[in-house]
Amino acid sequence: MGSRQEKPEEKRERIRREELKNNPFGTLNDGVNRVGNGNLPDLAGGLGWKGTGILIVVLILGYVLYRLLF
Template sequence: MSLKETPEEKRERLRQSEFKNNPTGSLHDTLNRGSNGNLTDLSGGMGWKGTGILILVLFFGYILYNLIF
């Protein structure tokens, strides 16, 4: 087993250390997360299959919405 850190693990480790070092900045980020959004965290954690399934679900949901309303 390799002890090398993947890019995702490194990003998360750096993010967590930033939260520890700058609590008011992370509070500001948390309060404004809804307006900014963070698609990278959403799609990065799922991989390509999960992202594809999410796109299909949104697409079929849109079609179903248009058929009903």
């Protein structure tokens, strides 16, 4: 069996995963900007689990503040 050459899509995905692993909060801006062109799974995938957790907490706090003030 010879070595399998990596497809461009696989290479992009591998590089993206390495970047997420090395700098999880650095991609927060990318994930937030992606929502303008994508959908919710794209946003959550771009943010990673930490960024998604922060986004959920911010949304819940915003809702609670809204209900208290209005």
